[in-house]
Amino acid sequence: MRFYDVSMDIVTEMAVYKDKEEKRPSFAQTAAFSTHGFQETRVSLDVHTGTHVDAPLHMVEGGAPIEAIGLERLVTTCRVLNLTHVEDAIAREDLEPFTIQAGEFLLFQTRNSAREGFDPGFVFLKESGARFLAEIGIAGVGIDALGIERSQDGHPTHKALFSANVVILEGLRLGAVPPAHYLMVCAPLRLKGVDAAPARVLLFDLSAPAGEGA
Secondary structure, eight states, X not given: OEEEEOOOOOOXXXXXXXXXXXXXXXXXXXXXXXXXXXXXXXXXXXXTSSSEEEOGGGTSTTOOOGGGSOGGGTEEEEEEEEOTTOSSEEOHHHHGGGOOOTTOEEEEEOGGGGOOSOOTTOOEEOHHHHHHHHHHTOXXXXXXXXXXXXXOTTOHXXXXXXXXXXXXXXOOOOTTOOSSEEEEEEEEOOOOSSSEEEEEEEEEETTSOTTOXX
16 A cells, blocks of 8 residues: 655754754764774654654643553544645634544645745644634644644643644654545654654555555
8 A cells, every 4th residue: 555654854954943953863873883893873852853742741731741642542544634725824714624523633734844944934723723623622633844833822722732632743744645534653752751752654545556655
C-alpha cells in the first residue's frame, strides 16, 4: 500500500520554533573509528523538536504527561483537510464546510507545508476553530506548523483542545499528501514525565497498491 512519511528530518539546520538557538538539536560524536574502532553519537533534543506530540502538561499546570497518551489514540484513521486557501488563521467558519464528525482525527494541510524555515506568520488554529472542534468531540488534530497556535494570549487554542481531551500533533509535512482518509501510525519516543515527544508519523493509503512509499 502507498504510504507517506510526514515527519520532519532532525538536523542542526532544521526549522525550530521562533528560530531560538536553544531549541536547535545538536549532535556530538562520542566515539570514532580512528580511536575506538566504532562510531557513536550523542544528541541533545528539545522534546518539541520537529514533528511531535504535545501533552497537556505543556500548557496545563499539573496536566497529564506524554505517557498518558496511549498508542491506541495515535495509531488510528485520520483525515487530511485541504486548508491551503487560509491566509492567516483557521477559524470556525473555515472548518464548518468539512462536516466534521465526533471521534475524527484531523490533519490540517496549509500553506505552511510549502515553506522552508520558520515562518513567524505561520497559519495556525484560531481559538474559535479550536472551540468548534472541542464542541464536536474530535479525537485529535495535527498541523503542518511547529505550533498549533501563535499570537494568542494565554494559549486558548491549546487549552480548549486539551480540556476536551484532544490529541495535538505539530510539525507535520503534508505538502505531498492528497486530502483523503488514511491510516495514521504516529510513534512518539517513549519518554515519561515530560510535556511532549518527537514522533515519526506515517500515513497509509489503504486503497493504493502495496509497496509504494513517499
